[in-house]
Amino acid sequence: MRSLSLVARFWLSLSLLLLLVLIPMEYALDQLLERFYATQVIEPLLYHSRQLAGMLAADEGALAAAPMMAEMVGGEVVVLDAAGRPRPFPGASAIAVPREAAQAVIAGRTYTGPLRTPEGRTFIITGVPVPGGGGGVLLLAPADPLRQSFALARRGLWLAGAAALLLGTALALVLARSLTRPVREMERATRAIARGDFSARVAAEGATELGRLGQAINQMAEQLETHERRRREFLADVAHELRTPLSYIRGYTQALAEGLVTDPAEVRRCQQVVMDEADRLGRLVDDLMDLAQMEEGQMAFEMVPLDLHVPLLQAVEAVRPRAEAKGVALVADLPDALPPVRADGGRIQQGGVNLLDNALRHTPAGGEVRVSAVGGGGRGG
Template sequence: MSRSIFGRLFLSHVAVILLTTLVLGLFMSYLVRNHAVRTKQSDLLVKGRVVSQLLAPDLRQGRVPSAEQLQELEQLAGATLWLIDREGRVIAGTPPNRWAKAFPEAADELSALFAGEAQTWVRTSRRQTDRSIVVGIAVPGANPQTAVLLYASITGVNKAAQAVEKLLLYSLGIGILAALAFALVMARGLTRPVADISLAAARFAGGDYTSRTGATGDDELGRLGRTFNAMAEALAHAEENRRKFLADVTHELKTPVASIQAMAEALQDGLVKDTDQQHRYLGTIVGEAKRIDRLLRDLLALAELEAGALSIVKEPLDLGYFWHEQADRLAPLLSSKNLTLNLRLPNQPAVVLADPDRLAQVALNLITNAVRYAPAGSNIDVTITLSPPNASFTVRDYGPGIPAADLPHIWERFYRVDKARTRAAGGTGLGLAITRELVRYMGGETIAESTPGQGAAFTVTLPLAGHIRRS
């Protein structure tokens, strides 16, 4: 029990409660006993003054009271009573043993007593054999000088104190039980969320990716629980993406590998006799091999981007000059579908800070995507816009467009709007994902817009070189 958080919390609460109760009990016991002693002391002083007044008439005339008179006064005062002279000798009454032979206290106190100052001697220590209260009061006008002393044992005083202490003890006992119950509830309340989070984490570690904790209160443990749920959600999403990624890669590789295997086996077994057909089979094998190579290179590039291992070398780049170069480079791709690339340039140069090679890869991916969906003989527009502190270019085709439900997902790996058409066109499904990451690495952003039936537009925004240098 002491090794668990609950056990340590509960035992610490119990220790604090018991220590507090012990200190409080001792302090209250001291207060009660001290009050009882002070009350008895005051009571004896009052009664001593009354007794001295009653004895004064006889003592002024030199008459010592009889034993019977002293016994009556003792009953009246509730204390042992005796008389002493100025030397401290007993002249009447029967004092306790300690006071019987000689005055046991200091001589200056005896002198002060006969000077008219009432004296009190309190002996309450357990180490003292005669635990008692004694008060002494001089009898006014006595001849010779006489003082009356009253004695009360502290044992009698303790009875009232013990009764109060017993009541206090019962109250403290009930308080301890209530406090222990409260400590149990508090410890349970603190450890229950921890146990719930621990159980949820154990289930999650065991493969239950839907496991979440219900400990989501407003305190620190609640914040921990919400953080765990957010982490579990992210990990579950990452695991789902990992499985989907593996399934997609397997699916993408399965078709070309199967095609290569089937045609290679047919050629190996001599099933294909016609020379033209053999050349077609070999051309298909080479094409599928290239497709696998493109897929692997795209996967490697995406992995480097996501790992932050891709080298980006930024330099000032004029977007107008850049796109004139790309138009020449991409002419064979455009001519395959008799497409026309229209460049719309701003009135002044748009010089951005970018990596020319990586931006060329972005341009290739976007133009390839536009060519894939643009109708044969149509246009592809590239519009450069200058909007300090940024500049942007937009690649627009006039194909079927992208449905609104698919638009948020087009940046995901292997996501296809038209799966059959994309596969037939030879795409890997990674181009747009790579494009977005490359632009992000260059400090820009990519936005896709589309109206179904009216084509799609992809806008890349990059910071102007001059603004970057000034900042």
């Protein structure tokens, strides 16, 4: 080092520093990319695989929906029978799935892993068993585009380091001191985010490249934190909404099964309660499916000129039996002249049924639920 010039020493120092910084950043970036990979590829594949498996367990005719599931993930689908053989159907993939994948799903286990075809194509494969021992479902998503993006991201990181090295030779010491602190802080934050600590933040100062990068990391962490909080709240709400009808169904069916209810009128009443709660549970599941379609951008609305009388009265009549059984008066107070609107009648009816169902649950026997509407800029309830 004594025979080297000061510029060369600074250049070597900056080179070493960049290596020490870029290598941890590469690791942290890999962690983030792996998390992104699992969230954007593997989890959606497993979700759609389980959706299709559940549909096949309920109805063999759901096999026709298998190609649609493959289109949703931009990949291919294989459905296995109980013996582990691929089932033929229009749109079925011709790719031979690994033996261990078929054996795993037939044995009732979930499978995820890579697949490379003899032609050199690479896929990410996920497999789930069909409930009831009816075979399995495997979805295959192309891995080449995503892995190419990862390679470009890594290559861009190293190219940026090389550019910084060439441009900062004359100011090596200053750059070394100014780069070390924020980069290490970003490393700490990205590692924390990769571990699931979305409260991690970096000090994003100024309008420099590092400052904007820190702001981007902070924004990403805030979005992930918000998403995680909403996900937990949503799961808690869903569990609460599903628990009530399940409790009714369990209680009344147990009473019927153990012979605690023998009076024919009471038996019919219990059966009606079970049917009503099963219908309510089905509506909740439909709502969840609609929500999933909305998040995927698959929700379709039939917007047509509409007379609001029709869907509102249909909603009232749909819940009237439950209101009468509970002893709650259900009154439809709708004027004759309502301005036409452009809307989806089925969705309005669905929303009306949900609102009335909630109203009935919180209205005691002898009470009244009134449905009214006012046109011309008025207020209705």
